[in-house]
Amino acid sequence: MSTSEMKSRVVNEKVLVLERIFHAPQDLVFQMFKEADHLKHWWGPAGWELPVCHVDFRNGGSWHYCMKCVDRNQGDFYGMESWGKVIYKKIIEPETIIYTDYFSDAEGTIDETMPSSEITLEFIDIGNGQTKLVNHAEYVSAEALQKVMDMGMLQGITETWDRLEERLNY
Incomplete structure (x- = not known):
C-alpha cells in the first residue's frame, strides 16, 4: 500500500475500518490530531476550511469545529457549513485516540437526527519513519453507516487524509 492509498472495509454492516500509511513518525502523525493549529490546515475535504476549531484534548474533553466550503467550483456546496463535535473518551499518546463523533450546530449542541459514531484511531509505528493510521468507526446500525x-x-x-499527508510533508 502506497501512502496515497487508503484501504477501507465494512465489518458486520455497521463498522467501517480505514487504513493508510503515512511517511511520518508516529508522534508527528498523532500530534496532527491533537492541536488546533495543525487541524486547521488539513481537516476536511478539498476545498473546505476550518474557520472554527476549539480543541480540549484530554480524556473527557471535546473538539468543536466548523468545516466550510470555500471552493466556488463545488457548486451548491459553496458556502455550506458542516459543524461537528467530538467527545474524547480515552487518549493514549502517541498510540490511540478513542472518541464519539457527532454532527452538531454552531453552539455545540449535538444533532440527534444525524448518525454518530464511536471512533478508535490507532497510530502504529511500522518502522522507517512510517506510521499506519487505522480508523475504526462503529455506527449504531447498518442504516446509520449507509447514511454517512x-x-x-x-x-x-x-x-482529508490526502491533506494530512500534504501537511506532514510540509
Whole structure:
C-alpha cells in the first residue's frame, strides 16, 4: 500500500475500518490530531476550511469545529457549513485516540437526527519513519453507516487524509 492509498472495509454492516500509511513518525502523525493549529490546515475535504476549531484534548474533553466550503467550483456546496463535535473518551499518546463523533450546530449542541459514531484511531509505528493510521468507526446500525456513506463520507475522509499527508510533508 502506497501512502496515497487508503484501504477501507465494512465489518458486520455497521463498522467501517480505514487504513493508510503515512511517511511520518508516529508522534508527528498523532500530534496532527491533537492541536488546533495543525487541524486547521488539513481537516476536511478539498476545498473546505476550518474557520472554527476549539480543541480540549484530554480524556473527557471535546473538539468543536466548523468545516466550510470555500471552493466556488463545488457548486451548491459553496458556502455550506458542516459543524461537528467530538467527545474524547480515552487518549493514549502517541498510540490511540478513542472518541464519539457527532454532527452538531454552531453552539455545540449535538444533532440527534444525524448518525454518530464511536471512533478508535490507532497510530502504529511500522518502522522507517512510517506510521499506519487505522480508523475504526462503529455506527449504531447498518442504516446509520449507509447514511454517512451516501453523504460522501468516504470521499471526504480520503481527501482529508490526502491533506494530512500534504501537511506532514510540509
